[in-house]
Amino acid sequence: MSLSRKAAVAGAYEHPTRFAPDKSMFQIMAESIRGALADAGLTIKDVDGLCTTGIGMSGMGIVGFCDYMNLTPNFVDSTSIGGSSFVAHTAHAAAAIAAGLCSVCVVVYGSTAASSRFAIGTGGAGGGGDPCDQYEIPFGPTTVGSYAMVAQRHMHEYGTTSEQLAEIAVTMRLHASMNPVAKYREPITVGDVLASRIISSPLHLLDCCIISDGGGALVITSAERARDLRKKPVYVLGTGETVRHVADGHRDFLEIAPAQSGRLAFERAGVTHKDIDLAMIYDSFTITVLATLENLGFCKRGEGGAFVQGGRLRFDGELPCNTDGGGLSSNHPGMRGIFLVIEAARQLRGECGPRQVRDCNVALVHGTGGTLGTRHSGATLILSNQ
Amino acid sequence: MAEQQKKYSKPLPHIDEENRPWWEALQRHELYIQKCRECGATRYYPRALCTQCLSERTEWVRCAGRGKVYTFTVTYQNQAPGFRESLPYVMAYVELDEGIKMLTNLVDCRPEDVKIGMPVEVVYEDVTPEVTLAKFRPAR
Numbered sequence: 001m002s003l004s005r006k007a008a009v010a011g012a013y014e015h016p017t018r019f020a021p022d023k024s025m026f027q028i029m030a031e032s033i034r035g036a037l038a039d040a041g042l043t044i045k046d047v048d049g050l051c052t053t054g055i056g057m058s059g060m061g062i063v064g065f066c067d068y069m070n071l072t073p074n075f076v077d078s079t080s081i082g083g084s085s086f087v088a089h090t091a092h093a094a095a096a097i098a099a100g101l102c103s104v105c106v107v108v109y110g111s112t113a114a115s116s117r118f119a120i121g122t123g124g125a126g127g128g129g130d131p132c133d134q135y136e137i138p139f140g141p142t143t144v145g146s147y148a149m150v151a152q153r154h155m156h157e158y159g160t161t162s163e164q165l166a167e168i169a170v171t172m173r174l175h176a177s178m179n180p181v182a183k184y185r186e187p188i189t190v191g192d193v194l195a196s197r198i199i200s201s202p203l204h205l206l207d208c209c210i211i212s213d214g215g216g217a218l219v220i221t222s223a224e225r226a227r228d229l230r231k232k233p234v235y236v237l238g239t240g241e242t243v244r245h246v247a248d249g250h251r252d253f254l255e256i257a258p259a260q261s262g263r264l265a266f267e268r269a270g271v272t273h274k275d276i277d278l279a280m281i282y283d284s285f286t287i288t289v290l291a292t293l294e295n296l297g298f299c300k301r302g303e304g305g306a307f308v309q310g311g312r313l314r315f316d317g318e319l320p321c322n323t324d325g326g327g328l329s330s331n332h333p334g335m336r337g338i339f340l341v342i343e344a345a346r347q348l349r350g351e352c353g354p355r356q357v358r359d360c361n362v363a364l365v366h367g368t369g370g371t372l373g374t375r376h377s378g379a380t381l382i383l384s385n386q
Numbered sequence: 387m388a389e390q391q392k393k394y395s396k397p398l399p400h401i402d403e404e405n406r407p408w409w410e411a412l413q414r415h416e417l418y419i420q421k422c423r424e425c426g427a428t429r430y431y432p433r434a435l436c437t438q439c440l441s442e443r444t445e446w447v448r449c450a451g452r453g454k455v456y457t458f459t460v461t462y463q464n465q466a467p468g469f470r471e472s473l474p475y476v477m478a479y480v481e482l483d484e485g486i487k488m489l490t491n492l493v494d495c496r497p498e499d500v501k502i503g504m505p506v507e508v509v510y511e512d513v514t515p516e517v518t519l520a521k522f523r524p525a526r
């Protein structure tokens with residue numbers, strides 16, 4: 001059974017806040033749902049499915065959130081695989097709708113990372129309760145450090161340079177300059193990135209995503225129902241998800257999740273790389289984008305450095321990428337996968353104003369969760385307005 | 387001050403029945419990986435069952451304690467207690483001669499001298515009476 005064009009994103013809303021000390025996480029989530037339902041032309045009474053991550057100490061925060069919203073859905077999914085979760089939720093919601101488990105599913109996210117002063121990348125890797133953690137926590141792993149080790153290896157194997165990584169940050173900032181709600185909108189240069197302090201070599205401050213508050217929501221429904229709603233449907237064509245880890249100590253750290261999830265998504269969608277008009281790639285760090293593009297097959301392994309140069313990833317380039325400004329410049333409340341899907345939906349509907357990608361009909365979304373140099377998840381979606 | 391330096395404030399591993407032989411070997415300054423007696427697959431970190439065939443017939447293989455730097459990062463920012471006082475430090479994956487990559491710290495060298503491919507050897511750091519860590523330094 002193919003999932004292609006069975007379900008669609010019918011509503012998308014990005015909460016404009018970047019700093020909300022006056023709001024709780026649940027309030028941001030509730031406001032985001034209100035926004036996405038209004039966008040779709042539906043009401044809270046239409047919602048019978050809910051997806052969000054495993055919030056809170058127990059990991060079962062979705063139940064508490066249903067309490068907060070007074071929801072009693074027929075389908076719940078709190079898959080919690082890091083920042084990619086919401087990309088996976090979108091796929092799960094589409095599958096649930098195609099299987100008849102629910103008819104209108106909301107995917108929602110909210111966070112007050114910035115106003116709670118949460119050091120996402122450099123607070124030291126927390127948790128630490130799983131068997132694998134015992135062989136890492138004594139040595140001072142950080143989120144940045146884990147990605148940095150992948151960057152260092154990539155540079156060693158392929159001669160990739162800090163200038164090439166920096167161009168990714170410069171491009172994201174250019175896009176942010178055209179996004180009125182982006183947190184950082186002042187253009188930067190490759191020189192600015194290289195001059196920023198090193199957090200964990202070879203990654204500089206400006207190679208790292210920002211920390212903000214934020215939230216967003218998506219409304220997923222059947223393709224048939226979506227066609228009768230307010231906005232142009234954004235169909236789910238193909239999906240894929242997987243994880244990568246240390247593999248018993250035998251891992252090749254430059255082979256990452258999108259190699260598998262991307263292949264699955266392309267196969268299931270029945271499209272090729274040439275068909276992709278927009279790539280929304282989780283940009284926790286500049287290296288994440290470079291390694292993801294290689295593993296998705298947009299270029300050969302080792303060629304990512306040259307691939308991201310020359311403005312190829314600009315909104316007016318050959319493969320527009322992260323046109324909202326990404327986590328590097330627009331917002332990063334900790335897990336930004338939902339914003340990848342929201343921006344893809346807006347671009348496919350032609351709602352992006354000065355940063356609109358011309359003739360944008362097919363978009364690829366790839367979310368990364370966790371840490372590239374130890375354990376991570378990947379979720380890929382291919383979406384289209386046709 | 388001297389009293390403070392003696393107190394070890396970095397996170398410590400949780401030692402349980404599944405991994406105790408490995409940590410006890412480190413206390414004796416011996417480094418091991420596991421090998422499945424059924425299918426021959428090697429694994430690190432220590433676990434009860436082979437991931438390839440689910441057998442629990444496990445052989446402990448003593449490592450020579452030599453390898454090469456596979457990748458590394460010099461950490462300049464980490465707000466976690468114990469690490470924020472020891473910046474910058476080098477975290478690395480070392481690929482052992484036995485073919486296993488393990489996460490560790492590189493010590494006894496300047497961060498700017500670390501290179502991928504550099505030969506390294508194990509150095510045992512007794513951080514508490516119960517815990518010894520396998521770190522690595524440039525091979526001598």
Ligand SMILES: [Zn+2]
Pocket residue numbers: 422423424425426427436437438439440441
């Ligand atoms: Zn076996």
